[in-house]
Amino acid sequence: MATQKITKTRAADYQDWYLQVVAAADLAENSDVKGCMVIKPWGYALWENVQRVLDGMFKDTGHSNAYFPLFIPLSYFAKEATHVEGFAKEMAVVTHHRLEMRDGKLEPAGKLEEPLVVRPTSETIIGASFAKWVQSYRDLPLLINQWANVVRWEMRTRLFLRTTEFLWQEGHTAHATDTEAVEETMKMLGVYATFAEDYMAMPVIQGEKTAGERFPGAVSTYCIEAMMQDRKALQAGTSHFLGQNFAKASGIQFSNDKNEMQFAWTTSWGVSTRLVGGMIMTHADDLGMVCPPRLAPKHVVIIPVVRKPEDRDRVMAYCKQLAADLKAQRYDDAPIRVELDARDIGGGDKKWEWVRKGIPVRIEVGPRDIDGDVAMVARRDKEGDKAVSTPRAELIGSIVATLTDIQANLFARAKAHRTEHTKVIDTKEEFYAYFAEPPKKNANDPTPIHAGFAWAHFNGDPKLEAKIKDDLKVTVRCIPLEPGEPGTCPFTGEPSAKRVVWAKSY
């Protein structure tokens, strides 16, 4: 199952390049089940590292994990009108509970009295438990997280970015006051931003969504938005202040310290396997994946280069010792993750496989290197396929600094890219010119690279936003949290509280 070479560059056909990277780095593949992906070991290991780090951050902020049913009774879902309306068009529905042979064909049998929805999100089913768990203000805040699979029947899917089934975490909390619930909403948005920047090396803008992009049933939705290499925005995580909407729908009530019954204030927040897609589109290059060291499944691969069988034992022994010496170094509070790739396949294929997988550091060792006590070392973030001869002691002594530097370099590179493709715009004409696409020559023409982010004033009118989306496929990605000055909406001449971020998006 050798991985394939990537034949498209980002510049030539970004969409095709993305899918080729996913395949070439052995991250995931489509299954025969419409829109459902298979996450392969290298891709899943990235997700496991995302899980491990985020789970620690959630626990450090006082949350406990729990698990709630996959199936939601239809009647639960219908309790919050906006919520069911938002999801009704994309829900997998279980209607039967067994199979029967009829006329030589297996058919669904045992019809359920009430159909069950496969959870697209769990506010309603978790709300039913919270209603039982919360009685007094002493039971609050209730801070719960769930790692789970969810299903949204998407018509157009793309590996990691939008799939019918995906893996995610969903935090659900209940509070005694609106202030506390808003604080929680913002705190978890901050956790996501820290994770995205410090671990994924992906710069993000924190902000609030406009009404049109709000989670169905939420009072307000906050998000982190990142710029991909095609300059489109990726919504990488959301945090919702739900007010008392879901508490009322589910009956989450508590008696306060004056013994009065009140509805709780709730939040929910989530990130998903989409983050893996975000890492690919932020860091991968025309040779394949580039893993940020803090989340890389392995930090270092050692490839023994043996051309003559008689050299084999000597090279292997040297590589094993080198692996042990590297593993003895600690990066990010844990031993360095080293792979010694002794598989019996050609050295060139092997090298390219690791380049495509995006391992941060690749080391090749042959008999002549051993004679000089050196190794050939390649940093994936620099020239991806070129290796530099490095004395063994220097390699071991500098490996932690190298990984730290790669992590910092990836972040700096992504941030510079975003800066380069972000424009402050003050007139409608400039705005339309910025986002205008050159006409396609023919139907097979790849989608052209997008302009970038525009920071422009906006009067907040949903109809104006809809028109701009219609005209340019551009939407308000968020109203940034960072302080901004009031100004004038370039489309209407009306007042605007602050600039918002406009872009095309995934």
Added chain:
Amino acid sequence: MATQKITKTRAADYQDWYLQVVAAADLAENSDVKGCMVIKPWGYALWENVQRVLDGMFKDTGHSNAYFPLFIPLSYFAKEATHVEGFAKEMAVVTHHRLEMRDGKLEPAGKLEEPLVVRPTSETIIGASFAKWVQSYRDLPLLINQWANVVRWEMRTRLFLRTTEFLWQEGHTAHATDTEAVEETMKMLGVYATFAEDYMAMPVIQGEKTAGERFPGAVSTYCIEAMMQDRKALQAGTSHFLGQNFAKASGIQFSNDKNEMQFAWTTSWGVSTRLVGGMIMTHADDLGMVCPPRLAPKHVVIIPVVRKPEDRDRVMAYCKQLAADLKAQRYDDAPIRVELDARDIGGGDKKWEWVRKGIPVRIEVGPRDIDGDVAMVARRDKEGDKAVSTPRAELIGSIVATLTDIQANLFARAKAHRTEHTKVIDTKEEFYAYFAEPPKKNANDPTPIHAGFAWAHFNGDPKLEAKIKDDLKVTVRCIPLEPGEPGTCPFTGEPSAKRVVWAKSY
């Protein structure tokens, strides 16, 4: 959400006692979705520890995690005839992909061309991927594990032990030879046995299932069987040698080193959230849960006992320092997990909550204890509610030894229980007398405690096994792996290769 007292003893009504422990220890609860449970934070933390340890053991034996679709096309499932027959009666079937309002009622809409089964197990969907991934003998062995939820539409469910949806791991491997696949099957059975005994403190018998209890589609099924406190057997993990059955159904073929196409030999193996039920039924007592230290969510709780407000600061400061000193100790290669329970609820309620949750060590500290630099310490495995005054330095110095001793004590106790209720039986009369149940006085009478395990010879005839099941509800739990002598089947007088283990089971 204070937990409730347990009103039934194991002796009086074992089934009711079990459910009361699950509720009182705040481990799980039923949801409104038939047969689906909510795993509450304390129960889920036990499962997380199971996951963490097992995941490490799987990786140490060369396995990688991956993730495959929740949904299986009906046609995939039908490829292996025995397999589909074994599962057809208990499968949740997705038939629609959206909801529509019709006559003011939400109804399933968007009928699927091919119904999708919610995975009850993933041999067929993983087989479809393996068929793509395996081409040459160089791609083998392929060693994959998946952590996932599965659904089996059970008619009679019981929290953790048998639920419609449950969480599990399923290992799936492919090998070039039958020998290697059998080796893998046995290796993973061994991993399960080690985990059960060393971490869960639950002694198990490793053995092979008879044909009637085999996994649908397997060539042979191996299991670990444990004795619960009502002396019934719990099948706690299974490992299947699948021969080439699933490889043929899914087309997993490889070219061997002579360039001949061959079908691979596959295995699968799994354990589930049922293990949490096994821990409860092995260790819990009439006061509630008893957590084995190596898997306990927390090892130690410190309860500050403050009756006068003016003592509060002094007691809290002492407790915080004690918590820090205990956390500085390492048990099982990690810092001791300490909970300082400063909640504003009555000391008695608080104490009993932790007794019911089964935390291994409970520490209470009041002003008078501080004056003497001592703490009240209670080991949950000994007298559950009684605490002993212990000098602080001694407590800190001995905490690791105490946890180690509790773990060993729980295992020894469970093993002694099994020994006490295991009988070697050589005649049919004695066998029937051993397993005979006293008649119930009335319909509300609790199920009587079961006799135990019988080691008896058996000629291997499935019809005889079926008759004994019919007569006594007793089945062959396994044909033990450990060496045994040939003998005579007490039911038929025919030769028997070795004694097998008979018992009633969950």
